[in-house]
Amino acid sequence: xxxxxxxxxxxxxxxxxxxxxxxxxxxxxxxxxxxxxxxxxxxxxxxxxxxxxxxxxxxxxxxxxxxxxxxxxxxxxxxxxxxxxxxxxxxxxxxxxxxxxxxxxxxxxxxxxxxxxxxxxxxxxxxxxxxxxxxxxxxxxxxxx
Amino acid sequence: xxxxxxxxxxxxxxxxxxxxxxxxxxxxxxxxxxxxxxxxxxxxxxxxxxxxxxxxxxxxxxxxxxxxxxxxxxxxxxxxxxxxxxxxxxxxxxxxxxxxxxxxxxxxxxxxxxxxxxxxxxxxxxxxxxxxxxxxxxxxxxxxxxxxxxxxxxxxxxxxxxxxxxxxxxxxxxxxxxxxxxxxxxxxxxxxxxxxxxxxxxxxxxxxxxxxxxxxxxxxxxxxxxxxxxxxxxxxxxxxxxxxxxxxxxxxxxxxxxxxxxxxxxxxxxxxxxxxxxxxxxxxxxxxxxxxxxxxxxxxxxxxxxxxxxxxxxxxxxxxxxxxxxxxxxxxxxxxxxxxxxxxxxxxxxxxxxxxxxxxxxxxxxxxxxxxxxxxxxxxxxxxxxxxxxxxxxxxxxxxxxxxxxxxxxxxxxxxxxxxxxxxxxxxxxxxxxxxxxxxxxxxxxxxxxxxxxxxxxxxxxxxxxxxxxxxxxxxxxxxxxxxxxxxxxxxxxxxxxxxxxxxxxxxxxxxxxxxxxxxxxxxxxxxxxxxxxxxxxxxxxxxxxxxxxxxxxxxxx
Amino acid sequence: xxxxxxxxxxxxxxxxxxxxxxxxxxxxxxxxxxxxxxxxxxxxxxxxxxxxxxxxxxxxxxxxxxxxxxxxxxxxxxxxxxxxxxxxxxxxxxxxxxxxxxxxxxxxx
Numbered sequence: 001x002x003x004x005x006x007x008x009x010x011x012x013x014x015x016x017x018x019x020x021x022x023x024x025x026x027x028x029x030x031x032x033x034x035x036x037x038x039x040x041x042x043x044x045x046x047x048x049x050x051x052x053x054x055x056x057x058x059x060x061x062x063x064x065x066x067x068x069x070x071x072x073x074x075x076x077x078x079x080x081x082x083x084x085x086x087x088x089x090x091x092x093x094x095x096x097x098x099x100x101x102x103x104x105x106x107x108x109x110x111x112x113x114x115x116x117x118x119x120x121x122x123x124x125x126x127x128x129x130x131x132x133x134x135x136x137x138x139x140x141x142x143x144x145x
Numbered sequence: 146x147x148x149x150x151x152x153x154x155x156x157x158x159x160x161x162x163x164x165x166x167x168x169x170x171x172x173x174x175x176x177x178x179x180x181x182x183x184x185x186x187x188x189x190x191x192x193x194x195x196x197x198x199x200x201x202x203x204x205x206x207x208x209x210x211x212x213x214x215x216x217x218x219x220x221x222x223x224x225x226x227x228x229x230x231x232x233x234x235x236x237x238x239x240x241x242x243x244x245x246x247x248x249x250x251x252x253x254x255x256x257x258x259x260x261x262x263x264x265x266x267x268x269x270x271x272x273x274x275x276x277x278x279x280x281x282x283x284x285x286x287x288x289x290x291x292x293x294x295x296x297x298x299x300x301x302x303x304x305x306x307x308x309x310x311x312x313x314x315x316x317x318x319x320x321x322x323x324x325x326x327x328x329x330x331x332x333x334x335x336x337x338x339x340x341x342x343x344x345x346x347x348x349x350x351x352x353x354x355x356x357x358x359x360x361x362x363x364x365x366x367x368x369x370x371x372x373x374x375x376x377x378x379x380x381x382x383x384x385x386x387x388x389x390x391x392x393x394x395x396x397x398x399x400x401x402x403x404x405x406x407x408x409x410x411x412x413x414x415x416x417x418x419x420x421x422x423x424x425x426x427x428x429x430x431x432x433x434x435x436x437x438x439x440x441x442x443x444x445x446x447x448x449x450x451x452x453x454x455x456x457x458x459x460x461x462x463x464x465x466x467x468x469x470x471x472x473x474x475x476x477x478x479x480x481x482x483x484x485x486x487x488x489x490x491x492x493x494x495x496x497x498x499x500x501x502x503x504x505x506x507x508x509x510x511x512x513x514x515x516x517x518x519x520x521x522x523x524x525x526x527x528x529x530x531x532x533x534x535x536x537x538x539x540x541x542x543x544x545x546x547x548x549x550x551x552x553x554x555x556x557x558x559x560x561x562x563x564x565x566x567x568x569x570x571x572x573x574x575x576x577x578x579x580x581x582x583x584x585x586x587x588x589x590x591x592x593x594x595x596x597x598x599x600x601x602x603x604x605x606x607x608x609x610x611x612x613x614x615x616x617x618x619x620x621x622x623x624x625x626x627x628x629x630x631x632x633x634x635x636x637x638x639x640x641x642x643x644x645x646x647x648x649x650x651x652x653x654x655x656x657x658x659x660x661x662x663x664x665x666x667x668x669x670x671x672x673x674x675x676x677x678x679x680x681x682x683x684x685x686x687x688x689x690x691x692x693x694x695x696x697x698x699x700x701x702x703x
Numbered sequence: 704x705x706x707x708x709x710x711x712x713x714x715x716x717x718x719x720x721x722x723x724x725x726x727x728x729x730x731x732x733x734x735x736x737x738x739x740x741x742x743x744x745x746x747x748x749x750x751x752x753x754x755x756x757x758x759x760x761x762x763x764x765x766x767x768x769x770x771x772x773x774x775x776x777x778x779x780x781x782x783x784x785x786x787x788x789x790x791x792x793x794x795x796x797x798x799x800x801x802x803x804x805x806x807x808x809x810x811x812x
Binding site for chain 3: 066067068071084087088089091092093094095096097098099100101102103105106107108109110111
């Protein structure tokens with residue numbers, strides 16, 4: 001029988017025997033969350049954002065951390081900025097709504113390096129800021145029944 | 146027939162008590178197993194998680210099935226003697242043998258094998274004789290799990306199930322046949338292939354191939370059956386085999402579908418689900434308006450439904466061992482009551498249906514020499530179910546350690562696969578019954594101790610996260626050559642400790658690399674021999690298999 | 704122009720005046736983040752779509768700034784109002800200076 005050995009490290013895409021087990025980097029880096037706090041402070045001119053009438057819809061568990069569907073809905077917003085607080089660089093995208101936008105709703109697909117919060121900060125028409133968070137789990141997998 | 150008041154105004158009854166009382170006689174007849182006072186105006190027949198088992202088998206239910214959070218101590222997380230006590234089941238009775246663990250090997254001698262789709266056909270036909278317009282629903286995990294299913298790319302199961310004439314089906318392991326084959330088979334089906342949570346991954350739109358629901362006009366009323374496929378398909382199984390599809394629980398879309406079918410005149414809403422039992426219970430509490438959830442995936446068998454609000458949730462076991470009959474009284478736009486029976490398919494008691502038996506034999510005939518080849522013999526009970534280990538998995542891990550020259554073995558915590566009782570020959574069919582899949586390559590690689598801990602923590606969270614929506618079903622990854630302690634009450638990252646290399650008794654060093662062999666990787670391009678060949682070689686060398694007690698996982702925090 | 708870049712959009716062909724319509728867009732693009740290393744350990748340079756805009760008859764609907772955390776083959780879904788018959792113009796701005804464009808006509812009954 002031939003033997004085949006591969007050296008895996010955490011930065012590799014891994015495939016293991018747990019049942020599923022495919023992963024990129026899984027070890028959490030909570031320190032990164034403060035980068036998002038800093039970015040929000042910069043965005044809001046230090047005023048911060050309150051949780052209010054805006055929402056994020058994202059899966060509980062990402063099917064694939066490289067492409068996680070996220071929907072944001074912020075009635076009354078003029079712009080929405082999206083952050084991923086566990087990514088090495090938290091900024092994801094900024095949506096500015098124009099005159100022919102029918103709703104303050106948009107969906108996209110984003111990269112999440114690990115289990116983390118997706119954070120939306122909406123700039124409202126009156127210049128105030130609102131925010132919403134959704135936790136998305138990025139897992140190496142469980143087992144099929 | 147037991148009839149009692151359920152939590153809501155629904156009148157419920159379960160036929161379970163009747164055959165439990167036969168215990169004293171230790172005698173069963175087909176008529177007794179099928180006995181049912183036809184009730185209401187609609188009958189559902191549910192079978193799920195057959196996993197390719199055409200013929201009768203032995204199947205031992207788990208002795209370890211831990212519930213967490215709100216489900217601690219709730220069924221199906223009650224096993225063995227505690228389960229029997231909870232339902233008033235006598236020791237040694239047929240119900241004991243069919244539904245719980247304990248004394249399995251000796252009871253198997255008396256009660257024999259279970260399942261066999263020819264026996265299932267007899268039961269289905271008997272129910273249809275009672276109620277000709279009964280709705281037969283297949284909960285999925287049908288086109289996977291055996292030698293012939295692997296060799297025919299599931300044509301064997303499609304042909305046999307078509308003879309049973311189901312009305313609808315939902316899916317999980319079917320997708321591991323790959324998009325092309327699953328599409329070809331689904332397009333050939335003479336019945337509905339349902340999944341409200343099966344979406345096209347590119348545009349995030351409902352898949353054309355899998356309608357969300359089907360409306361049935363039966364018993365003078367309209368019944369909507371909504372399909373719910375396994376939500377975590379691309380995580381628990383290799384997504385690269387079916388990249389065109391996206392899944393998820395999508396309970397908001399489920400709620401929309403319930404509203405839609407009600408608006409179209411459905412007086413009864415049935416969900417044919419492959420969520421797993423705890424996920425179904427949560428979904429019943431979140432989505433209003435579902436009358437019945439026929440629950441699959443986690444392979445639980447309960448003698449009566451669990452009631453959540455005004456929804457009844459019924460799991461119907463696995464591997465062809467059970468068929469559920471659910472009679473409903475649908476009147477004035479709502480479900481007024483129900484009567485259910487989980488019918489155990491005792492293969493020596495229920496006569497095989499000749500027509501379906503002939504189809505099964507025809508499917509198997511080309512492969513009989515390979516199927517029946519004896520590889521060895523077992524002195525031990527070989528079973529799979531259990532949160533942390535099973536003797537089949539112990540044997541598979543030993544095979545990986547020995548045949549792949551590894552320090553540590555990892556084997557997936559799947560819940561399918563029949564049992565073998567002491568003294569049985571082990572055939573190639575038996576090995577395929579616990580290993581068959583489309584991604585069975587046994588890899589060999591190096592992993593650091595730190596990384597092994599990440600794996601154990603991650604898989605543990607998919608089982609012991611207190612929120613059922615984070616539970617993917619299945620059990621803990623089985624380890625060979627590696628012991629550990631798990632505190633199931635802790636959060637992810639803190640459950641696993643005292644990881645030990647069993648060969649030396651030394652603690653696992655986070656920075657040290659270990660040679661690890663495993664199988665069922667979800668990554669494309671995994672290299673290695675097929676796991677069934679690894680296991681076959683190992684069994685041939687052993688001749689007779691004896692599996693000693695496995696104490697390598699220390700479970701705390703219960 | 705970068706190779707293999709292909710925009711696709713889904714827009715209804717007809718709409719009611721003032722009605723909110725759903726628009727979906729996809730563009731095939733690798734969205735190289737600039738954070739990955741090749742087999743020799745060298746950083747692979749960033750190459751992404753950094754801006755996406757949608758206009759109808761010259762009037763803005765949505766204007767998106769993209770960072771490297773947007774997935775390969777960027778996808779957007781949003782809602783637009785069409786006051787009269789006309790044409791949507793969608794533009795994707797590549798780091799390399801290229802602009803990819805797609806147009807779709809909508810007729811208002």
